[in-house]
Amino acid sequence: MSAPSIYAPTELVGRAVEFGSLRDELLGPGGRMITVTGPVGVGKSRLAAALFEHVSPEFEDGGCFLDLTDVDPLRPDGVLAAMITMAEAEAGTEAATAQERVVSYLRDKHFLLVLDGCEHLMEMLPSLLAALVTACPRLSTLVVSLEPLRVYGEALFRLTPLPVPDPRRCDDLAALQQVPAVLLFVQRTRAVRPGFTLTTENREAVARLSVLTDGLPLAIELAAAQMKLSSPQNLLATLDGDLARLSGTGSDTLSRHHCMRAAVAWSLKRLRNDEQMFLGSLALFPDQFDLDAAGGVARTGAAETHRFLEQLVDRNLLQTGECLDGDLTFSMFGLTRLYVLQWLRQTGDYERVLRGHADYFLDMAETAESALAGPGQARWLHRLESWHGAVEVALRFLTSAGDGARAVSLASALRLYWLGRGKATSGKHWLKEGLGTEGLPEHLAAKGEAVLGELMLWTGEQEAAVKCLTSARGRYQELGDPRGDATCLNRLGLAAYYHGDLAEAERVLDESVVAFQALDLTREHAMAMRDLADCHRASGNLKAAKEAAEAALADFLRQQDLRNVALTRYVLADVALDLADRDEAGRLYDMSLRELDELGDLSACAIGLEKSAILLTSSHGRITESWRRAARALGTASDLRATTGCVAPQPAQLAVDGAVAEARVRLGDHAIYECWAEGAALEPEAAIAEALTPAQSPQVARLRGLTADSPLTCRELEVAGLVAGGMTNREIGRRLGIAEWTAVNHIRKIMRKLDCTSRVQVASWMTKTGTGSAVAMPKQPDPRARQSPK
Template sequence: MTVVPAHPPHRLAELLHRHRRAVGLSQRELARRCGMSERAVRDLERGTTARPRRRTLLALADALHLADEDRSAFVAPERTAPAAVVVVERPGELVGRSRELAALADLVMGGRHRIVTVTGPGGIGKSRLVAELVDDLRRRGLDVRTLDLSAIDDPALVCDLIAETFDAGGESWVSGVERVVAELRDRRAVLVLDGFERLLPAATEVAALVRRCPRLSVVLTSQRPARLTGERLLRLGPLPVPAAVELFARRAAAVVPGFRLTPAVEPVLAAICRRLDNLPLAVELAAAQLRLLAPAELAGRLDQPLRLLAGGAVDAPPRHRSLRATIEASLTGATDDGRTLFAWLAAAPAGVGLDDLEAIAGIAGMPPDRLLGALTDLVDAGLVQVRARRGHSAFVLLDAMRELAGERLADRGDADAVHRAAAVRFLHRLATAEAPNVRAALAWLRANEPGLVDRDVAESLYRYYELRGRLTEGRRELVALADAGAPAAGWALLRAAQLSQLAGHSDDAERQATQAQRRLDPDDHQAQATAWLLAGRLAAGRGDLTMSAERTTLALRAGRAAGDHTLVGRALNNLAAAAVTGGDLRAALPLLQESLAVKERAGADEVDLGRTMMNIGELLLGIDDGHGAAAYARRAAELLERGEHPRLRAMALSVLALAQLAAGEVAAASLSASAAGDLLEHFGDDHALHGAIQARGSLVQHATGDLPAAVATLRTGLTAMIGGHTRDEIAPIIEAHAALRAPADRIAAARLIGLARAVRDNSEVNQPPGPWPPGRTLAECRRGIGAAELEGHLAYGAARYPLGVATAAGLLLQERR
């Protein structure tokens, strides 16, 4: 530690002495060059000559070969120097930054960029990185000087501290820039200024140093760029997960003797690090908590990381002793608008795009020009992350920062206005809204203003959740809104019942539908038609096809009374589905064709049209019209892609795959099935539909000769279908495998048919005929193994039913004799 004195000597005397020494001249040699006496030079350096003539100064400048700024500074007026401050160097340890270190060293050593700023949010590891850089450069023989500026508040002190670092300190009337320039001149050196973000006004003097010292490189660490000409930024992001886990393990071993990173504990540490956004300081502070908590306990207590992550080393800078202190220190440098916007962003937990942010901020009272300035301020400080999302930028707070933002927003008088603006914005842009933002909006509405949830909002929420396959969450949110007193409570319950039915929770669906009926207006024909449609589907799910047809007919009448042709089309579609379930495929076809025509006249959307076209394709496949089935399924897939419904599009592609398979186009079927499989990640918790896609895909795998893969996929698919809304396809899928197996193994085919019969006999819902009718397969088996033996193998297959359908089907399909 060194101290800069508070009382500097004569400026010219020191400056002359430094420049003379830098060029290697004695006082006598300098005197001879400029035509002065040696004593005159000596008196100037001693400071005894107070006011030399200007021509004397110019002669000295010529003799010292000073040019441009050096020359101007030599004859400039004197000024005073600042008060004493402390200068400290800080070492560090590096984990997981080898690539960044190499890039930083290359920038400094290459000399192409002489001002390099390492930026990133507080706690990201900037100081540790440059400390390692200093060690590396010194090992290479470079003269490296470092300054820790974290305790300095006055930008006017920076240059004098730099001068002290370069051994040009002491009492002086010469500016810090001039002393450093005189000391360095053409000498190669590297200057590291750590913690520059609060001293940005001094950046111009740093730039002047670099300009006048041609072999000086400066490395800054700062949460904000210095915005200098020629500045090169190196932005630090969070650590990769493996590096974060390694850092956690190192810190944990330092506080818990004997701690080791084992395969059992590694996933827990990885989860902790991800929860902390892999921020190095947060990881270190979390590791210190292992003095009290086991890793699993720690992982379960990170919902509010600011409260937990404190108690850092007492010899660490105050801003590094807790995560809260680090973030608050970063906020002190933000503008008033920046701090306001930071708090407002708590209303968008998943981050927000600029359009949405402008809309929310506009309602809350911040115009676009101020918003952009505040946003830039927060991004520059690393308080807000910029992430690419669907071709646009999203502005996101890391978890710990979001917690602090939430606290600050709760303390503001405009909190309700901001939350309301965000809720309205997200609910009216559900197609692009992120799930956490929707959840936050609904939570605020339930608690504060449920009256905003009208029928349009409830319907949009239903479509949002159904489209994404988030059936369980959707029904829970819609029921909660109804319970909170939303004006559209009846409609919300009705749509919740539909999601329950899709999720396979028939009892919940029945109860919610009953509650909805009590709240719906009996004169609201549209609502009544929708309710009867659901009642018809629920009856079909119970196997009561008569009641299903009756209730669906009531829906048809109500739809016509409402003049809603789309609802009429849906009712016709469902009447056709009931006919298919009953085995009357021929009767179902005209109903579906009429449904499609009505929907087209009504201008129904792509999803409604695509759904009916897909149903027609499935039906044509069942009546042995593979060509027609393929055409409808292909058209349905195109419509559903335009309508952005990946789950139904996957179903349409699977119908196309089966049609191609029936036509013997195995390669084409494989491509279609693969395309359907690529969409499975969009299925959410619609496990039954997910299973149906897999089970259909297993048929294509079987046809291509990959029997082990087919068995594995079939088991997974059937397991998901059992008890779900696609369980009526189980027997047809098994019969299709029997048809594919028959040419090579009639005994296995017969046993599979026996299992399919047991499924039909024991199913609470009708199992409609599929594209490979079992009669043909049985006839082939009878010709090959005889009628008597056939009956024995059918019984053998049926007897495997108690093992579970998925297990039994897998065993019979791969059984070898």
């Protein structure tokens, strides 16, 4: 029999890979029962219709495409009644039931049955389809549904949104035009406004519109329909936060849904009350979260949390990412999140959910405060980075509710996160907000002022920092808290160092060293020793500087405090460079820069790039390319300092200024400007990779040739090659001579750059690009060998 016409008058945009994969799966040996799932508006029906038109001729007896949207779910034989229209009674089956008539018709046929609009039929459809597939050995079924059938033998095909661009990196108009979400928006806009093109003026707005729509074809088409009398910039301002504006008519989209708000509401319809409340708790996460965080904010047990998450993922209300330690991360689509937040406000549950969210992050911050100072700091820094938006939601709620005490408690506990991730400006803002409320307990006011003063020092507000630290020290003295007193004393010594008053800095820092030693505070004592060592070096006392830094390094190594280990090696490298031991300085700079890059400490990476640039010109100053590389590194460092708000102490800044001045002489104004701009435009990872690249390295030269048209750095290509070879994180670490967590961090960056969600996809990318065979497996490095930028 002939299938109904489902021809679509427009091109299927951005689905070539999915189309090919689903076609191969449907025609393959495992294609008996496939369910295409995905979030509402992602284009499941459109893909299935296009596939049916293409694939049904491959079946000897053809196929049938049935839209079951209007089938009454209360009629037990509703689905069969729809199928009966395609099945003619066979001879000798006069008394057959409806199901037997369908089976009789399909039993010996090589046939494709596509069922769309099945969400409301999940009570009867799974068992019926399972029975049909069992009774009809040559029947293949393709079901289009928001959720899976959950029957044995079912193969799931999850359709994800179209890729969207990064609005911060959309300078290349030709490349932007090819991003599927943008391509669809432009094509559909031209349908209502012929001649529309991407321009330098509207490119960022178009990119942001693509992100706002989550890359969902339905939302993109409804947004494009509004362009008849609007510009992308005005449309963006109108749509932001107003889900109801994404609506249209049947002339705007082939979807059965004509309004995104109604479509999202429809996708939530089958949730129970407890599932709705659980989803509401998760809506306060702007970005990703893990299972523990989900259970923490919802106050649900592990088993219940797992069950809820499984239901929400199955119904495509949450999307998952593969976590590199074996777990999953979850995130909510932006449009779904917007709807849920509006629903919470309407039901009056918004403040209750906000309070529970803030409670969780207060508890979490107490754990993080100690973990950030020990061996788990790398994992916690990355975890907090993924939660940054959620933490700010909690802080915004606490400050707006006038709960300054808890706001200060939360912001203060995250001190090492603000510093270790270059978020000092954000930390300052929330501490000022919290400290501005009345009635703060004295101990919280002291701690908040002390942390605020340190952050101000880091961002160059010297006078305000001294005032804040002096006030905090007075509070601690009144409270009889010698630890807080010594901490403020140490920061005041740093303030003098930042200002360039080395004599005063040495005096105060030495006093803080004695105070911490008397209190038997090993970590604080080591930090003060490291600060004093830096001050000694700046004043020319290299012997004392080396002794103090080595003592501090030994303590940090025992505590496995990776960040402070790296920062202390910076000081020892500076001492080595002053002693003309350039090889040792290079080795230490490289070790520190690698470790701080792995931690994601952008402000400390800026320091390392500056130091590496100064070493490079000192070691290879006769080579013009060395000055160009140094200028690029300094350009990246300058951009990172501007991004993080981190300023250099006066002694360090003088050294940088000297290097810039000499580079200007060696290269000329035009060339140094070009190199500086190139460095500022580089991703930090690429700049660090260049800074760590030794001169005259054949292996690096070969890998750099491979990276010319690749988004991956040399090191990332090495790691990706080992992933493609099937190695575990631990095996990769051993092969490359790096820590297992370092390997995990490299793979995380690779997956983000390639927009992959699994190691299998990384391996597939390496194979498809032909890169895998070109990346040789590196030998285990000799730990006794000294690495230096020769």
